[in-house]
Amino acid sequence: MLPVAQIPKLQQAVLQWYHQHRRELWWRQQPTPYVVLVSEMMLQQTQVSKVAPKLKQFLQQFPSFEALAAAPLEAVLRAWQGLGYNRRAVYLWRIARIVQEQYGGKLPGDRSLLLQLPGVGEYTAAALRVFAFGLPDVILDTNIKRIISRLFFTLRYRNEVMPVSMLRGKAAKIQPERDLRQWYYALMDLGSLVCRSTVAHCDQCPLQPWCVNAGRVNDLPVYRQRRQEPTFQGLPRRIWRGRIVELLRQHSGLSIEQILRHLQLCSEDGARSWVEAVLQQLEREQLVAVRINSSGSSVYVLGQGE
DNA sequence: AATACGGGGAT
DNA sequence: ATCCCAGTATT
Numbered sequence: 001m002l003p004v005a006q007i008p009k010l011q012q013a014v015l016q017w018y019h020q021h022r023r024e025l026w027w028r029q030q031p032t033p034y035v036v037l038v039s040e041m042m043l044q045q046t047q048v049s050k051v052a053p054k055l056k057q058f059l060q061q062f063p064s065f066e067a068l069a070a071a072p073l074e075a076v077l078r079a080w081q082g083l084g085y086n087r088r089a090v091y092l093w094r095i096a097r098i099v100q101e102q103y104g105g106k107l108p109g110d111r112s113l114l115l116q117l118p119g120v121g122e123y124t125a126a127a128l129r130v131f132a133f134g135l136p137d138v139i140l141d142t143n144i145k146r147i148i149s150r151l152f153f154t155l156r157y158r159n160e161v162m163p164v165s166m167l168r169g170k171a172a173k174i175q176p177e178r179d180l181r182q183w184y185y186a187l188m189d190l191g192s193l194v195c196r197s198t199v200a201h202c203d204q205c206p207l208q209p210w211c212v213n214a215g216r217v218n219d220l221p222v223y224r225q226r227r228q229e230p231t232f233q234g235l236p237r238r239i240w241r242g243r244i245v246e247l248l249r250q251h252s253g254l255s256i257e258q259i260l261r262h263l264q265l266c267s268e269d270g271a272r273s274w275v276e277a278v279l280q281q282l283e284r285e286q287l288v289a290v291r292i293n294s295s296g297s298s299v300y301v302l303g304q305g306e
Numbered sequence: 307a308a309t310a311c312g313g314g315g316a317t
Numbered sequence: 318a319t320c321c322c323a324g325t326a327t328t
Contacts (some may be wrong), residue, residue: 037323040323040324042323043322043323043324044322044323044324045311045312045320045321045322045323045324045325046312046314046322046323046324047314047316047322047323048322048323049314049315050313050314050322051323080320082312082313082314083312084311084312084313084314085311085312085313085324085325086311086312087311087312087325087326088311088325089321091325098322113319118326119325119326120325121324121325121326122322122324122325123323123324123325124325139323141323141324142321142322142323142324143323144323152321159320159321184323188323191323192322192323197320197321197322198317198321199317203327222320224315224319224320227308227309229309229310236310236311237310237311238310238311238312239312239313241310241311241312242311242312242313245312252310260318290310291327
């Protein structure tokens with residue numbers, strides 16, 4: 001039960017820690033709506049270390065909403081190579097077109113409008129408001145959820161996180177009146193560097209004096225939930241999906257037979273119909289399209305094949 | 307409330 | 318070999 005009088009001290013401790021230990025992430029300087037959007041889409045479920053080089057290259061190739069909206073989806077999907085969750089690339093490209101066509105080239109700052117954009121949920125909408133526009137909001141990503149959970153709730157597991165409904169009020173209560181950008185960068189860095197998922201470094205943590213779990217996190221058991229996915233030929237479907245998209249990145253315009261051959265699958269034992277079903281799903285998500293080539297036969301292409 | 311969705315580095 | 322990650326959409 002954190003006394004209100006302690007909150008300014010807690011804020012100061014966090015901000016001072018940030019001043020000394022923050023990660024130097026170049027896209028945090030001069031954050032424009034476009035740069036924040038691209039970075040946040042890339043960072044969904046994807047580590048900073050993996051995003052950093054890709055983001056740089058992506059922004060160089062597509063420097064603005066206008067450039068991204070004008071680009072063929074195929075090129076965007078190629079630039080996404082290695083990041084995973086490829087549908088995010090489609091979402092991002094669609095957002096660029098929406099911004100150009102419906103919002104006059106400017107990303108809106110209203111919560112409800114941001115949430116209507118494809119691939120933008122509660123987290124990304126809040127991050128855009130705070131980081132891109134300097135507007136007030138409560139950001140709850142995996143790092144901040146963990147910090148708020150450990151700070152206020154006595155936990156049973158090291159990697160336990162309370163439901164968002166129980167965290168939002170707490171997060172709002174400890175956030176400062178102004179300069180939310182620095183505040184949330186600080187919390188994210190703290191979660192990434194100190195209050196980590198499986199190993200907490202409470203001795204280095206500026207929140208230690210107020211944290212109900214200080215010093216005991218690493219004594220808690222790690223909770224593991226095991227759920228094994230259905231597999232085809234020993235591999236989960238999303239791995240096959242990823243392989244197909246990667247294959248079409250390398251050379252777009254392959255027949256079903258060529259795809260099966262590249263995947264080292266026989267047309268026997270139902271592989272063909274199974275792969276066709278996956279391709280149909282990819283087609284529905286616009287990651288793949290079917291075209292008729294000069295010989296009059298169907299080939300699969302990356303994106304919508306403009 | 308569960309599940310699908312990637313890929314690579316950390317442990 | 319398994320865990321983890323600046324989550325979102327669908328069922």
